[in-house]
Amino acid sequence: MASVAQDPAARDPGGSRGSAQGRRALPGWRELGARLLALREGSIIVIALVTAIYFSVNTSTFLTGDNFKTLLPYFAPFAILAAGEVFVMILGEIDLSIAGLYLFAPILFYKMNTSVGMSLVPAVIVALLVCMVVGAINGVFVSVVGVNSFVATLGMLFTLEGLSLIISKGTPVATPGGQPPLGTFGKVFGGGTYSELIWAVAIVVILQVVLTFSRWGLYTVAIGSNKLGAAEAGVRVNVVMIRNYMLCSLTAGLVGVFEAVRSATVQPNPAGPNEILFLAVAAAVIGGTLLTGGSGTVVGALIGALFLGVLKDGLILQGVQANYLLFYTGLAVIVAMTANVFVGRARRGTITRG
Amino acid sequence: MAETADAPSAVPPASAPDDVLRVEHMAKRFGPVTALRDVNLHLRKGEVLGLLGDNGAGKSTLIKIISGFQRQDSGQMFLRGKPYEPKSVDDARAKGVDTVYQDLALIDELSVFHNLFLRRERVLRPLPLLNNREMKREARRALDEIGIHIPRIDVAVARLSGGQRQAIAVARTVNSAADILLLDEPLAAMGAKEGAQILDLVARLKAEGRVSIIMILHNYVQVFQACDRVSMIQDGAIALDKPTSETSVEELTEIVVNEYRRARQAAAQPPA
Numbered sequence: 159m160a161s162v163a164q165d166p167a168a169r170d171p172g173g174s175r176g177s178a179q180g181r182r183a184l185p186g187w188r189e190l191g192a193r194l195l196a197l198r199e200g201s202i203i204v205i206a207l208v209t210a211i212y213f214s215v216n217t218s219t220f221l222t223g224d225n226f227k228t229l230l231p232y233f234a235p236f237a238i239l240a241a242g243e244v245f246v247m248i249l250g251e252i253d254l255s256i257a258g259l260y261l262f263a264p265i266l267f268y269k270m271n272t273s274v275g276m277s278l279v280p281a282v283i284v285a286l287l288v289c290m291v292v293g294a295i296n297g298v299f300v301s302v303v304g305v306n307s308f309v310a311t312l313g314m315l316f317t318l319e320g321l322s323l324i325i326s327k328g329t330p331v332a333t334p335g336g337q338p339p340l341g342t343f344g345k346v347f348g349g350g351t352y353s354e355l356i357w358a359v360a361i362v363v364i365l366q367v368v369l370t371f372s373r374w375g376l377y378t379v380a381i382g383s384n385k386l387g388a389a390e391a392g393v394r395v396n397v398v399m400i401r402n403y404m405l406c407s408l409t410a411g412l413v414g415v416f417e418a419v420r421s422a423t424v425q426p427n428p429a430g431p432n433e434i435l436f437l438a439v440a441a442a443v444i445g446g447t448l449l450t451g452g453s454g455t456v457v458g459a460l461i462g463a464l465f466l467g468v469l470k471d472g473l474i475l476q477g478v479q480a481n482y483l484l485f486y487t488g489l490a491v492i493v494a495m496t497a498n499v500f501v502g503r504a505r506r507g508t509i510t511r512g
Numbered sequence: 513m514a515e516t517a518d519a520p521s522a523v524p525p526a527s528a529p530d531d532v533l534r535v536e537h538m539a540k541r542f543g544p545v546t547a548l549r550d551v552n553l554h555l556r557k558g559e560v561l562g563l564l565g566d567n568g569a570g571k572s573t574l575i576k577i578i579s580g581f582q583r584q585d586s587g588q589m590f591l592r593g594k595p596y597e598p599k600s601v602d603d604a605r606a607k608g609v610d611t612v613y614q615d616l617a618l619i620d621e622l623s624v625f626h627n628l629f630l631r632r633e634r635v636l637r638p639l640p641l642l643n644n645r646e647m648k649r650e651a652r653r654a655l656d657e658i659g660i661h662i663p664r665i666d667v668a669v670a671r672l673s674g675g676q677r678q679a680i681a682v683a684r685t686v687n688s689a690a691d692i693l694l695l696d697e698p699l700a701a702m703g704a705k706e707g708a709q710i711l712d713l714v715a716r717l718k719a720e721g722r723v724s725i726i727m728i729l730h731n732y733v734q735v736f737q738a739c740d741r742v743s744m745i746q747d748g749a750i751a752l753d754k755p756t757s758e759t760s761v762e763e764l765t766e767i768v769v770n771e772y773r774r775a776r777q778a779a780a781q782p783p784a
Binding site for chain 2: 372373384386388393
């Protein structure tokens with residue numbers, strides 16, 4: 159289910175309701191293709207499929223269960239991060255501080271557990287609550303104070319990364335609950351093989367439902383599409399914006415904890431999180447969410463993340479040298495985005511004819 | 513009119529026994545700019561009041577204050593005789609005052625029916641999810657009731673024509689329970705045919721007698737066609753308040769011409 163539900167006309171480009179219903183009994187390939195491309199996520203679904211088929215044909219190991227397990231950490235964390243980021247991007251804003259929270263949350267979790275002496279679950283809850291407070295601060299700066307979101311969250315990004323370095327004194331620490339043998343906590347919070355996948359699917363489904371079928375989602379789209387108009391209609395713009403920033407921070411902190419548990423250590427090095435930030439934003443954009451706001455999809459972000467994951471995994475399986483990996487990823491992002499633009503144009507074309 | 517180059521004399525507070533809304537000594541400044549100096553206005557039950565005035569005279573500011581979107585610096589409002597201080601757009605709407613803004617406040621990305629129900633969404637209790645089916649049905653019925661023809665209500669409003677968008681914006685307020693409607697240039701950016709449809713709608717609403725309407729207009733012919741009374745705002749104050757039957761296009765035009773003369777004289781004089 160996509161956010162295209164708000165624009166169901168896109169689904170049957172071929173004219174009236176009745177005839178579309180009649181055809182639904184026997185959907186031809188053309189019709190199916192038209193329907194797929196009419197979805198906001200359509201183009202990235204096609205691109206991700208083509209990429210997966212390419213690697214399946216060209217490598218003997220891509221289409222195996224073991225490889226699927228290898229693939230998971232390449233996309234599940236990005237899907238969760240992107241899902242939160244989509245809620246901010248639809249507003250027409252951006253949240254760069256997610257990289258800072260990704261680093262800050264596990265360090266705070268570690269401190270709460272070791273220095274304060276909280277047990278694992280309360281320590282995680284406190285860390286995530288602090289993340290949401292940070293999100294609220296971001297939201298206040300952007301909506302109430304009116305600081306440009308790129309600048310405000312960039313400042314917050316540096317602040318949090320700096321704070322993480324100060325607190326951890328720059329040395330890696332062992333993640334509580336992430337040491338073998340893993341307990342229930344570790345298995346649930348990122349350590350289990352399918353833990354992050356399950357979280358990612360659950361979060362994406364819930365947030366897509368929120369976006370498409372709740373007032374919160376409706377107001378998010380409304381603000382991104384016409385902020386003044388939404389305010390004039392009585393939407394409490396600041397409240398919605400602050401809430402979305404809090405959601406985005408929560409997902410970022412959650413992924414930070416997952417990854418720290420999965421890798422058993424917290425590396426207080428901003429370089430990794432910063433790359434993850436850009437990949438998460440890339441996943442959202444490739445998935446069909448506009449940087450300019452007003453339109454976006456959480457499911458698309460998941461598929462965008464899947465595409466990036468498949469690409470990285472496939473390239474590694476093909477034996478591409480590590481040094482070439484980023485280069486090919488960059489090219490693939492450009493190609494995927496260009497395809498998106500063309501498909502988007504075709505989609506709007508079918509709409510205007512409809 | 514014997515008025516020459518004098519500053520326009522403001523109309524003092526007036527009232528009628530059947531007033532639903534009174535505005536007294538309303539003033540509003542934006543930094544160094546005085547939008548409203550001293551505005552007195554009243555709206556009688558069931559009437560259509562035309563609000564006229566030059567660009568920047570303060571019409572939209574006045575509408576935004578009445579609709580609860582902005583607060584005045586000083587002055588009072590009375591709704592059905594009681595003090596009226598809307599805290600927000602929602603609050604004003606709850607008290608029965610609803611507005612079609614000049615910029616329409618439509619959300620391009622949302623469908624027609626979502627726009628119609630923005631801030632009044634129907635939900636599937638006890639779940640906090642949108643009841644789209646119910647909203648579509650009600651939207652269709654509401655549009656039929658007021659005689660607006662929109663072929664499909666599940667398309668994004670971005671795909672509608674200017675006139676259809678205006679109709680949706682008007683329908684949104686009509687669809688609400690409001691009995692005081694504020695229409696800020698409802699005929700702007702509309703073709704003659706579409707404009708006539710909106711005026712028809714206003715006339716039908718008036719005939720029903722349930723709602724009272726303040727409408728900002730620019731075209732004097734439309735003013736005389738649609739309004740019972742006209743208030744002209746100049747330099748942040750009401751310069752004329754007359755039933756349309758007692759005034760004429762000539763009188764209104766003369767006021768504007770006089771204002772234009774004054775402005776030219778003021779521009780010619782060196783600043784004091």
